[in-house]
Amino acid sequence: MNRLYTPALVRGMTQPRTRREAFRIAGLSAAGLALAACGVEGQKAAPPKADAVQEYWAKQQKHGKVVFANWPEYMPEDKAPLEQFKQATGISYEYKEVINENAEFFGKADPVLRAGQSLGYDIVVMTNGIQLQHMIELGYVVALDQSKMPNFLANAGAKYKERSYDPGNVHTMPYTSGVTGIAYNTKYVKDDVTSIEALFDPKYKGRVGMMSDAQEIANFGMIALGIDPENSTEAEWKKAGEKLKAQRDAGIVRKYYDQNYIDAVSKGDVWVTMAWSGDVFQRQLAGEPVKFVVPQEGGTIWTDNMLIPKGAANPVDAMMLMDFLYKPEVAAELDEFIQFVTPVPAVQDLLRKKADSATGEDKQALLDMVDSPLMFPTDADYAKLHSYTKLTTAQEQVFNPIFQSITQA
Amino acid sequence: MRRLTPYLLALPSWMWLAIFLVVPLAAMASVSLQTGNVIDGFVMTFSVSNYSNAISGYSTQFARSLVYGGLATVAMLLIGYPVAYWIAFKGGSRKSMYLFLLLLPFFVSFVLRTIAWGFLLSDDGILFGTLKGWGLLPADFHVLATAFAVVAGLAYNWLPFMILPIYVSLERVDPRVVEAAHDLYATRGAAFRKVVLPLSLPGVFAGVLMTFVPATADPINAQVLGGTGNTMIGNIIQTEYLVNADYPTASALSFTLMAVLLVGIFIYARVLGTENVLEAAAR
Numbered sequence: 001m002n003r004l005y006t007p008a009l010v011r012g013m014t015q016p017r018t019r020r021e022a023f024r025i026a027g028l029s030a031a032g033l034a035l036a037a038c039g040v041e042g043q044k045a046a047p048p049k050a051d052a053v054q055e056y057w058a059k060q061q062k063h064g065k066v067v068f069a070n071w072p073e074y075m076p077e078d079k080a081p082l083e084q085f086k087q088a089t090g091i092s093y094e095y096k097e098v099i100n101e102n103a104e105f106f107g108k109a110d111p112v113l114r115a116g117q118s119l120g121y122d123i124v125v126m127t128n129g130i131q132l133q134h135m136i137e138l139g140y141v142v143a144l145d146q147s148k149m150p151n152f153l154a155n156a157g158a159k160y161k162e163r164s165y166d167p168g169n170v171h172t173m174p175y176t177s178g179v180t181g182i183a184y185n186t187k188y189v190k191d192d193v194t195s196i197e198a199l200f201d202p203k204y205k206g207r208v209g210m211m212s213d214a215q216e217i218a219n220f221g222m223i224a225l226g227i228d229p230e231n232s233t234e235a236e237w238k239k240a241g242e243k244l245k246a247q248r249d250a251g252i253v254r255k256y257y258d259q260n261y262i263d264a265v266s267k268g269d270v271w272v273t274m275a276w277s278g279d280v281f282q283r284q285l286a287g288e289p290v291k292f293v294v295p296q297e298g299g300t301i302w303t304d305n306m307l308i309p310k311g312a313a314n315p316v317d318a319m320m321l322m323d324f325l326y327k328p329e330v331a332a333e334l335d336e337f338i339q340f341v342t343p344v345p346a347v348q349d350l351l352r353k354k355a356d357s358a359t360g361e362d363k364q365a366l367l368d369m370v371d372s373p374l375m376f377p378t379d380a381d382y383a384k385l386h387s388y389t390k391l392t393t394a395q396e397q398v399f400n401p402i403f404q405s406i407t408q409a
Numbered sequence: 410m411r412r413l414t415p416y417l418l419a420l421p422s423w424m425w426l427a428i429f430l431v432v433p434l435a436a437m438a439s440v441s442l443q444t445g446n447v448i449d450g451f452v453m454t455f456s457v458s459n460y461s462n463a464i465s466g467y468s469t470q471f472a473r474s475l476v477y478g479g480l481a482t483v484a485m486l487l488i489g490y491p492v493a494y495w496i497a498f499k500g501g502s503r504k505s506m507y508l509f510l511l512l513l514p515f516f517v518s519f520v521l522r523t524i525a526w527g528f529l530l531s532d533d534g535i536l537f538g539t540l541k542g543w544g545l546l547p548a549d550f551h552v553l554a555t556a557f558a559v560v561a562g563l564a565y566n567w568l569p570f571m572i573l574p575i576y577v578s579l580e581r582v583d584p585r586v587v588e589a590a591h592d593l594y595a596t597r598g599a600a601f602r603k604v605v606l607p608l609s610l611p612g613v614f615a616g617v618l619m620t621f622v623p624a625t626a627d628p629i630n631a632q633v634l635g636g637t638g639n640t641m642i643g644n645i646i647q648t649e650y651l652v653n654a655d656y657p658t659a660s661a662l663s664f665t666l667m668a669v670l671l672v673g674i675f676i677y678a679r680v681l682g683t684e685n686v687l688e689a690a691a692r
Contacts, residue, residue, distance in 0.1 A: 101652075103652035103653075104651045104652060106651075106654070107650060107652055108651060110447065110654060134447060137448055138447075138448065206549070206551075214652075248637050248638075253637050254554050254636055254637070255554045255635070255636045255637060256637065267531050267532070267533060267534065268532060268533045269532050269533075269551075269553060269554075393446050393447070393448045393449075394446075397446065400652075400653055404652075404653075407637075408640045408644060408648060409469070409637065409638050409640060
């Protein structure tokens, strides 16, 4: 610490530079500039060729371990599904809860993958949306070995085998789906919340949480205005932006949250907030006074997808684990805890059977799950749920600033 | 050969500077003048408008960061100086223990500490929940999600970097100098004002430097403790880099921030620093 303020240092910082020194510094920077002027290369990838995919998989071997990067609150605490996988296959796992936001995850992964390095994960989970689209477009996702997914092909629901963002299941397998709706703290909100207008209600001034993700918040702005986000136009984004800006300027919003909204609403820092269905159910199970609703105007449905990032060390083990999660009994175990929408429809019957043999509170909890339209939506339920806007890169450059200028004022 | 030896010995540090400072800075300078997007790549177009767009688009956040950073620095100075003074002059044989206690919280990660503040200050948390229960605070009182919370968080997180340099400069003050002041009929206040304070100014100078710069650029406190309208420039840079993958705008913002801070420090050093400080100390 002594050296921090040595007079020499202080003097060096304040003494005028001579002109010669200035030139020398400039020359040095110019050399560096020339060195760096090559810029950041684009890497738009062609769709994978069938024989290239086969060639890739022919070279891979099972290594007996797998690293799974996932979102928080997305696995039972005892990691039972992964333990079963370990027992069945002898493959050991590392499970990391490192993904909190798609955009931020992509931002961190992009330079690494661009440089041809490995992320250190064999499976990552990303929501259908612009970043997943980027990952696939940039060739950052290993094309799956279609011969190694028997459980998926046998047990996944039709909706989960035909997804517009990954036709033919070339790159991804769904982990779960979920609904974005409204959560509220029943200690402070005594009325039943039914409408999206609750988020704009001056009654809850300073007690409303909104999400910081541009797509999530845009969707809710549009739904509140009666616009279908999936087919929205630039003019409609701007209208939604104005609505959300008015909401912020009236002091209704307390804060724009990422995953930590769930702590804020359980603690009572916010009373009404945008929320992801399963998070809220898990908190309910833990005895916290929170409740989830899909507003009558509609909510959004999204799917989180498992994929193998380019450069993964253990792709074969990763394929085995991804497919293993499609065994109905494993999927049931997982979904009973995370309570999102499982891509395996057979889970509903398995949970009903489990409920039949259970007693008391457990029985009731299981029956509630089986009948929940948020875990097992019917076609009518699906009709009320909107999908995300699909954006091109050019559109994204218009879309993001509209909503970020609200969340990051 | 002998003439070359010092240069050879200095080589590793020059390499270090070149690899970890000059090259990244040059790369950033280059990227800040490019245009493009993450899919098609970025190409050099010498687009100076990146800078003007970045500055005009985010001038509010720039100004806010300087204000928050400045307020936090003043708060740290007001809190830190007495602490440093007390440890240096009244700490006795336990000085090193007090310094250790001061640093103890900093064995925990910076982000975790900030989140812990979020828990402590939450509306119905340990502190405010209890006070509200006793009826000492109105029910809608809150500190989280305000500018105050952000500035307080900044002040908390860098406080030791203010205290330590001041402590070091105070610790070196010869007690006999203070005795001499008293012998010359200086009151305690006068002895402090005319002797101790000037001698400690180099420490204050270093402390301000070491706290103002990181506090101004910090994104974490605003993100964890702030609400709407508390976004600092660090958050914007983070969003541009990580969320929008708009590397040119992010680089332009980073450079502008660096320039603003460097100019600020330069002026500060000119006005308050070096000769003035040293003269004050010598007087």
